[in-house]
Amino acid sequence: MQIQVRPSITTVNPRLGGEDSVDLLWLSAILKDIKAGSSLIEAAKKAGTSYRGAWEKLNSVEDALLTPIIIRTKGHGSKLTSFGEFFLKFIDDLRDSNQQYVKPYQEILAKKIGELGIENDRRWRFASSSDAIIQQSVSEVKGFDLKIAGSSEALEKLLNNEADLAGYHVSDKKRSKVIHSHLSKNDLQIYPVMKRIQGLIVKKGNPLGIQSIADLTNPKVRFINRQTGSGTRLLLDSLLKDEAISPSEINGYDHEEFTHTAISNAILAGKADVGIGVKNIALENGLNFIPLKDEIFFVAMKKDVATQSIAKKLIKKIRSNSEAMPGYKAVSLNSQIISWI
Known part of the structure; x- marks a missing residue:
């Protein structure tokens, strides 16, 4: 049962109109990184948020407060305004007060709901990066509403309480440690579930002789990319x-698709010569695959969600299914990937 009361500020959604809200604890993490010298892009990555998403939320907060929080200087990054410094301390004080007085009520409410058996009918919101194993596992373990999103967007939804679980993948150990540390500080449970191979997907027979990333600079090679914010794009x-x-x-760097399957379909349809994706998608569609790098796929969730039997069943199912899929390998213990966390 995921019940968590967190302070937020009501804003106006810049794209859809109407009221929206911004999690103040998320905002605090962003402001602290900027104060420490990080750029907004770096701060957004650490918070598991897309740059565009962070930019829109900051603008909406400033519009709501009628006061700038950060100063943006082209070529010189961002820094907090004097009000931004005050607002950061205000949020931290509010957080401490919220923890002291709200937590007992959260526990009372969760206990009562559990007693009523409402939990049995709950459908958990699962935002995840595109992956065949994830989709297969969710279809086999009933009780989850899956929304496909880029890794950054999925984590952003989890941190903003717009999702109960998030699936994300990383190929860089340093970045993985940063994400793991940030999620842990937000009282989230992180499970490594599988290792998979990412690489270049090319036409059957590889007629252009593509062997490496460097070959993408050939002007005759038409590339199809993944969307901004996806783990594959990163x-x-x-x-x-x-x-x-x-x-x-790269010819086609700005041409985007949102799933690994869409990448392979574009190649099959002759709209592109090469894209980047996972091995099993290439094999399923009779395409060639040039491996580039291994990565770890994680599922993060609130600790109270992690206690639910259905969440444990999902993790077990993902690991089991990954063992049967080419290009995948189950990962079940933190000790197996100690250098990643």
């Missing part, structure tokens, strides 16, 4: 950075 960008390749050198 992986690609890190590989390009390692190879000192500019996105502008």
Whole structure:
């Protein structure tokens, strides 16, 4: 049973109109990182939020307060205004007060709901990065409403209490540790569930002889990308950075799809020559696959959600299904990936 009362501020949704809300504890984490010298992009990544999402939420808070919180200077990053400094301390004080007085009521409410048996009919909101194993497991373990989202968006929804669970994947150990630390500080339980291989998906027979990221700079090669904020897009960008390749050198870098299956479909339809995705999707569609990097897939959830038998069943099912899928391997213990957390 996930019941958590957290302070928030009512704002106006910039895209949809009407009232919205911003979690003040999320905002506090963003402001603290900016105060410590991080850029808004860096702070957003640490908070498991897309840059666009963080930018919109900050703007909406400033509009609600009629006062700037941060100063944005082109080429020089961001810093807190004097009011921003005050507001950060205000949130921290409010958080301490909220924990002291609200927690007992949360526990009373959760206990009463449990006594009434309402939990049995609950459908848990699961925001997750696109993955065939996740989709298969959710279909086999009833009781979850799955929403496909990029890794960053999924974590943002969990931290903003718009989801009960979040599925995300990372290929960089340093970034994985940052995310794990941030989620743990927000009283979340994190489960490593599987390892999978990401790579280049190309036409059958690989007619263009594509072998590496460097081959994407060939102007004759048409690339299809994943959407901004997805874990796969972050992986690609890190590989390009390692190879000192500019996105502008890739024909199709700005052409986006939202799932691994959509990438393979674009290649099958002749709309692209190569994309980036997971091995099993390439094999299922008779396409060639060039491995690039292993990554770990995690499922994060509130600790009270983690105590539910259905959540434990889902984790077990994901691990079991991953063992039967090419390009995947179950991960069940933190000790197996100690360098990632």
